[in-house]
Amino acid sequence: MKIVVIGGTGLIGTRLVRQLVARGHQAVAASPNTGVNTLTGEGLADALAGAQVVVDVANSPSFEDRAVLDFFETSGRNLLAAEAAAGVKHLVALSVVGTERLQGSGYFRAKLAQEKLIQAGAIPYTIVRATQFIDFLGGIAQSATEGQTVRLSPALVQPIASDDVASAMADAALGAPLQGMREIAGPERIGLAALVQRYLSAIGDPRTVVADAKALYFGVPLDDRSLTPDDDAQLGTIGFEAWLAAR
Numbered sequence: 001m002k003i004v005v006i007g008g009t010g011l012i013g014t015r016l017v018r019q020l021v022a023r024g025h026q027a028v029a030a031s032p033n034t035g036v037n038t039l040t041g042e043g044l045a046d047a048l049a050g051a052q053v054v055v056d057v058a059n060s061p062s063f064e065d066r067a068v069l070d071f072f073e074t075s076g077r078n079l080l081a082a083e084a085a086a087g088v089k090h091l092v093a094l095s096v097v098g099t100e101r102l103q104g105s106g107y108f109r110a111k112l113a114q115e116k117l118i119q120a121g122a123i124p125y126t127i128v129r130a131t132q133f134i135d136f137l138g139g140i141a142q143s144a145t146e147g148q149t150v151r152l153s154p155a156l157v158q159p160i161a162s163d164d165v166a167s168a169m170a171d172a173a174l175g176a177p178l179q180g181m182r183e184i185a186g187p188e189r190i191g192l193a194a195l196v197q198r199y200l201s202a203i204g205d206p207r208t209v210v211a212d213a214k215a216l217y218f219g220v221p222l223d224d225r226s227l228t229p230d231d232d233a234q235l236g237t238i239g240f241e242a243w244l245a246a247r
């Protein structure tokens, strides 16, 4: 089966393409680096020709409020139109657990807009919402750094390894459209500040994490429910220590 992976050159996309090929499918990585741009539409019709499934794991190059909203809205519309023209039977998209609880952030407003376009569109779909990628802990630390201090909320998180995300996306792509959402998460719950401190210590980064219940996460205050999934989330198998050991 031909499966087009939009954002197939990214963190999740690279792993997803590899997994789909290993499972015997023709997986095509589509992104600006391979001549496909969902914002402008460049290369999209050619890439989607003959595809039965499209998986969208692209991300906006800019997280600035207006830019990220434009990215997910414009790309989402272009993609739905190209999928309809190509006769695509299933669209699988990657979003974030708790998106509707994080609407103080421009990034999460853009993710909600992306989800709504897909839900209102004509292509049968599955939305997979993942928790924070363990691979993204460095990015979270960076976003919360002031000098040598990283100020983060102690709220609970349940981070997932990118290989587990890719497996779940491959499963979704090879399954029937849910016309709904599925949540995926890692196997362990831990406070965000404590986890990032463990990560920084493990890689020999001298920054110190200060746990501050008022610290904002990409502009949003957190509590223990903000980033954690529902009880029926599908769990990955790779915890933080295993991820670190494999790194």
Ligand SMILES: NC(=O)c1ccc[n+]([C@@H]2O[C@H](COP(=O)([O-])OP(=O)(O)OC[C@H]3O[C@@H](n4cnc5c(N)ncnc54)[C@H](OP(=O)(O)O)[C@@H]3O)[C@@H](O)[C@H]2O)c1
Residues within 6 Å of the ligand: 006, 007, 008, 009, 010, 011, 012, 013, 030, 031, 032, 033, 034, 036, 037, 038, 039, 040, 057, 058, 059, 060, 061, 094, 095, 096, 097, 111, 129, 130, 131, 132, 133, 136
């Ligand atoms: N970070 C987290 O903790 C987290 C948690 C849950 C869900 N998510 C979601 O996971 C998804 C993937 O994240 P990621 O970290 O794998 O992303 P990433 O590594 O930053 O990769 C982004 C991908 O998007 C592609 N892209 C950028 N502009 C494009 C355009 N105009 N047209 C087509 N493709 C374009 C890039 O292509 P080039 O390589 O060619 O530039 C790249 O392949 C995102 O939707 C994000 O919301 C993230």
